[in-house]
Amino acid sequence: MTTRSGTPTDLIDTLLGIEPGSPLARLRARRPEATHHTQGSYDALFASAAPATTVTTTERFAAALRVARLHGDQPLGEHYAGQLLGADGVTKELVTAVEDVRPLRPATEPAAPDPLSDRLRAILAHADLLVLRPAAATPADLDALAEAGLGAAEIITVSQLIAYVSFQVRLLAGLALIRGDERSAPGPVRGPLDAPQTGFTQEQLGWTPWLEPVAAGDVTDEQRAVLPGQRLQSPYFRLLALDPKVLGERTATDNGIFYTRGGLPRQERELAATVTSRVNGCVFCASVHSRFASQLSKRDGDVQRILDEGVDTPLDDRWRAITDLATALTTTPPTAGQAHVAALRELDLDDLDILDAVQAAAFFAWANRLMLSLGDPVPPTQP
Numbered sequence: 366m367t368t369r370s371g372t373p374t375d376l377i378d379t380l381l382g383i384e385p386g387s388p389l390a391r392l393r394a395r396r397p398e399a400t401h402h403t404q405g406s407y408d409a410l411f412a413s414a415a416p417a418t419t420v421t422t423t424e425r426f427a428a429a430l431r432v433a434r435l436h437g438d439q440p441l442g443e444h445y446a447g448q449l450l451g452a453d454g455v456t457k458e459l460v461t462a463v464e465d466v467r468p469l470r471p472a473t474e475p476a477a478p479d480p481l482s483d484r485l486r487a488i489l490a491h492a493d494l495l496v497l498r499p500a501a502a503t504p505a506d507l508d509a510l511a512e513a514g515l516g517a518a519e520i521i522t523v524s525q526l527i528a529y530v531s532f533q534v535r536l537l538a539g540l541a542l543i544r545g546d547e548r549s550a551p552g553p554v555r556g557p558l559d560a561p562q563t564g565f566t567q568e569q570l571g572w573t574p575w576l577e578p579v580a581a582g583d584v585t586d587e588q589r590a591v592l593p594g595q596r597l598q599s600p601y602f603r604l605l606a607l608d609p610k611v612l613g614e615r616t617a618t619d620n621g622i623f624y625t626r627g628g629l630p631r632q633e634r635e636l637a638a639t640v641t642s643r644v645n646g647c648v649f650c651a652s653v654h655s656r657f658a659s660q661l662s663k664r665d666g667d668v669q670r671i672l673d674e675g676v677d678t679p680l681d682d683r684w685r686a687i688t689d690l691a692t693a694l695t696t697t698p699p700t701a702g703q704a705h706v707a708a709l710r711e712l713d714l715d716d717l718d719i720l721d722a723v724q725a726a727a728f729f730a731w732a733n734r735l736m737l738s739l740g741d742p743v744p745p746t747q748p
Contacts, residue, residue: 398621560646
């Protein structure tokens with residue numbers, strides 16, 4: 366499908382200039398679910414004929430543009446700038462204000478006429494937080510969005526959008542490297558800031574939301590369809606189900622990245638997820654995926670050292686190379702380069718292996734930002 370503004374069927378292919386039948390096109394086709402639902406997530410967020418929440422087209426493209434500019438991603442930024450400028454009533458002055466990624470002026474501070482509404486200003490401030498300092502999020506940040514007029518469902522849409530574009534940035538960077546493009550970080554590393562360095566565990570944790578999820582007994586048929594099995598009992602997924610179309614596409618993207626045959630062994634995809642979560646400071650995500658990595662690899666000691674000592678802990682060459690790639694993709698902006706890909710290829714990882722590592726790390730730029738900004742992990746000893 367195409368968006369109202371004529372966005373091509375696959376935005377990632379278009380931005381990277383991936384020609385049909387090219388090696389990179391054929392590689393992406395080997396992970397059809399991830400490829401299809403990455404675009405499907407874009408469509409659900411930006412091109413739905415019947416969006417689930419009242420976040421406006423202008424607000425959606427403005428937040429996406431802000432995220433792209435914070436990462437210094439020029440092609441992605443130009444795409445979202447064009448989409449924003451094409452929205453009804455949007456002026457060039459508003460686009461310029463969204464693109465100005467210096468710290469936002471407080472709304473109460475006198476200034477020249479400002480094209481940003483208080484509501485859009487709050488959304489952009491939340492984008493700044495989730496891109497640069499996701500582990501610093503608190504319930505007060507959601508209160509600020511509520512005070513600006515966003516309900517719980519609108520907060521979920523905005524959060525999903527910011528996190529999704531953070532995923533897009535890293536997927537674009539990783540695919541370009543696999544193709545052989547020379548790239549360097551578009552600017553100095555700006556994040557993630559304020560990530561905790563302690564408290565990581567392989568124990569099973571609980572999670573308490575800062576917003577009220579839909580009750581299990583009150584879900585609609587559409588919500589129930591994206592809450593299969595035990596997910597109906599999860600407050601996290603019931604919260605995300607406030608925007609069910611986006612949750613459905615996100616889940617399908619997740620499954621297409623982590624649960625496929627061939628390529629990088631599952632335990633090493635979980636390693637990439639663990640490393641990303643450790644760098645971003647997501648204690649809950651790290652607990653889940655380090656446990657998977659340990660169980661599948663039987664390397665509990667190595668995994669625990671990553672949690673305890675950080676991503677620079679001694680590892681064998683293969684895990685070192687995967688960890689280094691995931692770490693470099695996680696920074697804002699991503700700092701991954703050809704040396705990271707070359708290190709993997711020297712260890713006989715092929716392009717499908719590397720794609721799996723890239724997509725696993727990139728996806729957790731999305732997952733971590735949601736988990737960190739919507740609730741708190743709960744230690745198992747607490748009720």
